[in-house]
Amino acid sequence: MNDENFCKNNINMMLSRSQTKVIFPVITLALVKEYLSNKKTIFLNSEIKAAYQKTVNYMIDYLQHDLHIGGKYYDAYPSRNLPKYGVLRAINSGEYEFTSPYVNNAQLLEQWIPERIEQHINGKLGEIPLLSNRGIRSELSLHNNQFLNFIEENIRQNSTNFEIFSFAVIKVHLEKFSCKLYRDTRTSANDSGVDISTNFGVVYQIKKLKVYSKAVADDIYAELKGNFDRERLSDGNVILIIDDISKDIKSYLINMKVQSITIKEILKLASHFEDMEDREKILRIIYEEFHREYSSNLP
Numbered sequence: 001m002n003d004e005n006f007c008k009n010n011i012n013m014m015l016s017r018s019q020t021k022v023i024f025p026v027i028t029l030a031l032v033k034e035y036l037s038n039k040k041t042i043f044l045n046s047e048i049k050a051a052y053q054k055t056v057n058y059m060i061d062y063l064q065h066d067l068h069i070g071g072k073y074y075d076a077y078p079s080r081n082l083p084k085y086g087v088l089r090a091i092n093s094g095e096y097e098f099t100s101p102y103v104n105n106a107q108l109l110e111q112w113i114p115e116r117i118e119q120h121i122n123g124k125l126g127e128i129p130l131l132s133n134r135g136i137r138s139e140l141s142l143h144n145n146q147f148l149n150f151i152e153e154n155i156r157q158n159s160t161n162f163e164i165f166s167f168a169v170i171k172v173h174l175e176k177f178s179c180k181l182y183r184d185t186r187t188s189a190n191d192s193g194v195d196i197s198t199n200f201g202v203v204y205q206i207k208k209l210k211v212y213s214k215a216v217a218d219d220i221y222a223e224l225k226g227n228f229d230r231e232r233l234s235d236g237n238v239i240l241i242i243d244d245i246s247k248d249i250k251s252y253l254i255n256m257k258v259q260s261i262t263i264k265e266i267l268k269l270a271s272h273f274e275d276m277e278d279r280e281k282i283l284r285i286i287y288e289e290f291h292r293e294y295s296s297n298l299p
Contacts, residue, residue: 131287
């Protein structure tokens with residue numbers, strides 16, 4: 001494998017393993033830029049951190065949004081994480097060398113890495129960053145069909161979209177009845193508890209799956225019993241939000257006091273918002289939740 005393919009393959013691997021931020025490709029780009037600016041190949045940890053923070057701001061300008069780019073910098077990154085991708089090599093305590101494959105391809109990588117990061121984030125977030133613009137939110141909200149098309153095109157894209165879009169639609173719907181919803185988890189968190197809670201005792205748990213068999217339903221119910229007390233379950237205060245469910249399995253869960261809502265029902269609910277202000281509010285909430293989860297918060 002030549003040096004160019006080595007670098008690109010490792011950066012692609014970094015991206016595939018990223019959850020909420022693309023920190024390692026941004027650090028790599030920072031080192032590339034530092035090398036091209038002053039031929040620097042030996043870095044202290046503090047210098048890597050400063051270059052990284054500067055490059056996060058560069059990528060925010062490049063992408064015209066701050067979602068999924070940068071996060072808190074940890075001292076373990078140059079000593080433990082980046083050597084796995086052949087980017088850095090420790091030479092002394094707290095001192096690191098930018099390795100030759102990346103140095104030799106710095107000119108190419110300076111252009112390729114931002115383009116590759118943009119491609120990756122677009123694939124993950126789609127049109128969500130556009131919702132930061134109030135004018136775009138208003139335009140999408142103007143006509144019901146256009147609004148519904150946007151919701152339908154994006155809600156199925158991945159589990160994060162599924163959770164956040166469902167939350168926004170149900171939240172605005174229930175506000176009409178003076179009920180409040182709270183999204184308690186981040187979608188990247190490895191938890192198995194409440195996803196959405198309310199001020200009236202009901203909780204929602206979100207599962208991006210199709211439930212067509214009793215075996216799957218039984219597994220879900222067993223998990224719910226582990227997450228919630230018996231009283232809450234027996235009172236029917238736990239609601240599943242899922243991709244799809246067959247009629248007989250829906251009835252099977254109802255008999256166990258567990259209701260379910262599917263994507264199809266979420267979209268039907270979304271179609272009933274007649275006021276443009278409600279539709280625009282849903283889009284605003286969607287962006288706020290993505291921003292809460294993906295914004296580039298630097299210390």
